[in-house]
Amino acid sequence: MRMSRVALLALTMFALAGCGVLRDSETAGTEPGVKPAAPRPASDVESLLLYFQYIKGLPVAELGKEHDNARQAYAKARSEFNRVRLAMVLSQPNTPFNDGPRALELLEPVAKSQRAPLHGLAFLLSAHIQEQKRLDGNVQDLQHKLDELKSLERSLSERDQSNVRKQR
Numbered sequence: 001m002r003m004s005r006v007a008l009l010a011l012t013m014f015a016l017a018g019c020g021v022l023r024d025s026e027t028a029g030t031e032p033g034v035k036p037a038a039p040r041p042a043s044d045v046e047s048l049l050l051y052f053q054y055i056k057g058l059p060v061a062e063l064g065k066e067h068d069n070a071r072q073a074y075a076k077a078r079s080e081f082n083r084v085r086l087a088m089v090l091s092q093p094n095t096p097f098n099d100g101p102r103a104l105e106l107l108e109p110v111a112k113s114q115r116a117p118l119h120g121l122a123f124l125l126s127a128h129i130q131e132q133k134r135l136d137g138n139v140q141d142l143q144h145k146l147d148e149l150k151s152l153e154r155s156l157s158e159r160d161q162s163n164v165r166k167q168r
Contacts, residue, residue, distance in 0.1 A: 052088050067097045083110055
């Protein structure tokens with residue numbers, strides 16, 4: 001049983017990695033899917049994990065289309081699946097639509113509900129986004145300190161140059 005599940009996951013990941021994600025005509029533009037001939041993920045969690053892997057490899061322009069698809073799907077059906085899916089897209093760094101606070105807001109009800117089928121994934125994604133926010137804050141603090149040190153270095157250098165000129 002375990003081996004067949006691992007094989008199923010590996011085959012699905014291979015299909016997604018090589019060919020991208022294809023959609024049925026009925027769900028085109030709103031639901032992530034896999035090739036029609038490929039094995040289907042066993043659960044929503046597996047499907048969303050494969051989706052996350054898929055969007056991580058997309059160029060920003062295509063990721064913008066995925067953002068629109070995820071927003072539309074969530075607008076049509078505010079399911080846990082669509083919440084987590086949209087949060088995944090919103091959490092992608094270096095994109096014009098990156099919005100950690102909105103992603104956390106979407107994940108909150110799922111992450112707080114122990115009985116939600118996607119609780120574990122939502123909790124993990126929330127923790128990841130919060131950690132990224134903390135790290136971004138640390139980078140900003142370090143950049144500010146570096147800028148202050150550079151400014152201090154410039155003023156000390158200017159003072160030293162002024163003293164050298166006065167001594168001549």
